[in-house]
Amino acid sequence: MQHDQRANERMSGDAKTGKRTAEAEGPAYAAPALEKGLDVLELLCLSEAPLSQKEIALKLGRTISELYRMIACLVDRGYLTVVDDRYVLTPKLFELAHLNPPTHRLLTEAMPIMQRLSDELDQSCHLTVYNQGRQVVVAKVDSPSGMGFSVRVGAELDVLVSASGRVLLAFQPREIRSFRIEESVRRRPNHADPQILATLETVQARGFESSPSVQVRGLYAVSYPILDTQGRAIAALTVPYAERIDLVHRKPVTTVEDILGTAARSLTARLGGASRAQ
Numbered sequence: 142m143q144h145d146q147r148a149n150e151r152m153s154g155d156a157k158t159g160k161r162t163a164e165a166e167g168p169a170y171a172a173p174a175l176e177k178g179l180d181v182l183e184l185l186c187l188s189e190a191p192l193s194q195k196e197i198a199l200k201l202g203r204t205i206s207e208l209y210r211m212i213a214c215l216v217d218r219g220y221l222t223v224v225d226d227r228y229v230l231t232p233k234l235f236e237l238a239h240l241n242p243p244t245h246r247l248l249t250e251a252m253p254i255m256q257r258l259s260d261e262l263d264q265s266c267h268l269t270v271y272n273q274g275r276q277v278v279v280a281k282v283d284s285p286s287g288m289g290f291s292v293r294v295g296a297e298l299d300v301l302v303s304a305s306g307r308v309l310l311a312f313q314p315r316e317i318r319s320f321r322i323e324e325s326v327r328r329r330p331n332h333a334d335p336q337i338l339a340t341l342e343t344v345q346a347r348g349f350e351s352s353p354s355v356q357v358r359g360l361y362a363v364s365y366p367i368l369d370t371q372g373r374a375i376a377a378l379t380v381p382y383a384e385r386i387d388l389v390h391r392k393p394v395t396t397v398e399d400i401l402g403t404a405a406r407s408l409t410a411r412l413g414g415a416s417r418a419q
Contacts, residue, residue, distance in 0.1 A: 174210075174211065177201075177203070177207065177208060177211045178211045178214065178215060180201050181197060181201070181208065181211055181212060181215060181221075182215070182220065182230070182234070184197060184200055184201060185197075185221070185228065185229065185230045186230060186234075190227075191224050191225075191227035191228055191229040192227055192228055193226060193227050193228070194208065194209070194212060194228070196227075197212070197228065212228060216228075218233075219231055219233050220233050220234065235295070243375075244279065246412065247268075247279070247367070247375070247376060247412065248268075248279065248280050250408060250411045250412055251268050251280055251367075251376075251378070251408055252280060252282075254404050254407055254408050254411075255268065255280065255281075255282045255378070255404070256282050257404070258282070258378075258380070258400065258401065258404045259282040259283070259284060259285060260285055261400055262380060262392055262397055262400060262401075263284055263285060263286050263391075263392075264284055264380050264381070264382060264383065264397070265281065265282060265283050265284045265290060265291035265380070265381060265383075266281065266282055266378065266379060266380045266381075266401075267280065267281035267282075267291070267292055267305075267378075267379055267381075268280040268281070268367075268376050268377070268378055268379075269298060269305050269306075269309070269376060269377050269379065270309075270375065270376050270377075271300070271306075271309045271310075271321065271374075273324060273328075274300065274321070274324035274325045274327060274328035274329075275297045275298065275299065275300060275325070275328060276297070276298045276299075276300055276303070276305060276306050276309060276377070277295065277296070277297055277298075278292050278293065278294050278295060278296045278297075278298065279294065279376070280294060281293070281294055284383075290357065290360055290381045290383040291381070292381075299325075299329055299332060299356070300321070300325040300329075300332075301322070301325050301326070301329065301332040301333075301334060301337060302329075302332050302355050302356065303354075303356065303362065303364075304350040304351065304352055304354075304362035304363065304364040304377075304379060305350075305362070305364040305377035305379040306325070306377075307340065307341060307344050307350050307364075308344060308349065308350050308364045308365065308366050308374060308377040308379075309321075309366070309374050309376075309377050310322060310325075310337075310341055311341040311342075311344040311345040311350070311366075311374070312345060312366040312368065312372065312373055312374035313373055313374065314373070317373075318341065322337060322338075348365070348402070349363065349364060349365045349366070349398065349401075349402060349405075350362070350363070350364045351363045351364075351394065351398055354381070357381075359383070359384060360381055360382065360383055361381075361382040361383075361384075361394055362379060362380070362381050362382065363379065363380045363382060363394065363397050363398050363401050364377050364378065364379040364380075364401075365377070365378050365379075365401055365402055365404075365405030365406075366378075366405065366409075367405060367408050367409050367412065367414065368409045368414040368415045369412075369414050369415070370413060370414060370415055371415065372414075372415040375412075375414075378401065378404065378405045378408065380397055380401050382394055382397055
């Protein structure tokens with residue numbers, strides 16, 4: 142009888158071991174509830190208007206009962222709020238992103254430098270980072286005179302056709318550069334450029350990008366990389382140079398390039414980055 146009991150225990154143990162082995166060798170553990178909650182957040186991030194529970198369920202291909210608890214939890218935790226029975230994101234995700242240590246450090250060090258840069262040039266400036274085939278504005282300072290071109294924080298900008306986007310691509314290892322070009326083309330197929338690799342090599346050799354805007358008439362963009370310890374661009378610091386026909390003593394573009402370059406190198410140094418691309 143004792144022999145049978147020991148045999149059963151061994152069989153039970155073997156079954157448990159086999160189950161654990163199968164789980165370890167199988168795909169990553171699924172988290173259905175978490176995935177549903179993330180689906181809701183991502184959907185509302187992309188939506189231009191608040192959505193009802195029914196609309197959320199329809200767009201996600203799920204039932205209301207599947208999402209009810211997820212949505213209620215997101216409201217309780219402060220990620221969503223209700224406006225006329227429709228759900229909209231609160232600023233909590235934005236706040237968390239800026240509490241993330243790398244982002245927080247970047248912004249903390251960048252803002253005083255950007256403020257001095259804007260004051261010296263009497264131009265606006267902004268800081269962008271790359272994100273899945275686009276670039277996102279994470280900080281900006283307006284022109285002190287109140288006149289000029291600027292972009293809002295949180296705005297998504299194209300990559301391949303902009304000075305800052307080309308800077309974010311140029312100062313990367315070749316494999317990452319190629320992947321990001323493909324990612325950007327998938328997002329904007331009409332921006333595909335057979336000469337883009339040659340253009341990026343030129344930008345890297347020069348150390349920055351400076352060119353007339355192909356998106357806004359009369360605008361000239363100058364952009365420098367903010368480098369990490371490996372010499373890769375973690376951000377781009379850009380001045381969208383807007384001409385003022387009523388100011389004859391406006392600093393020329395060459396002066397903007399010099400002053401912006403000094404500011405970008407200062408920010409890179411304060412972040413512990415490389416003095417130049419590797």
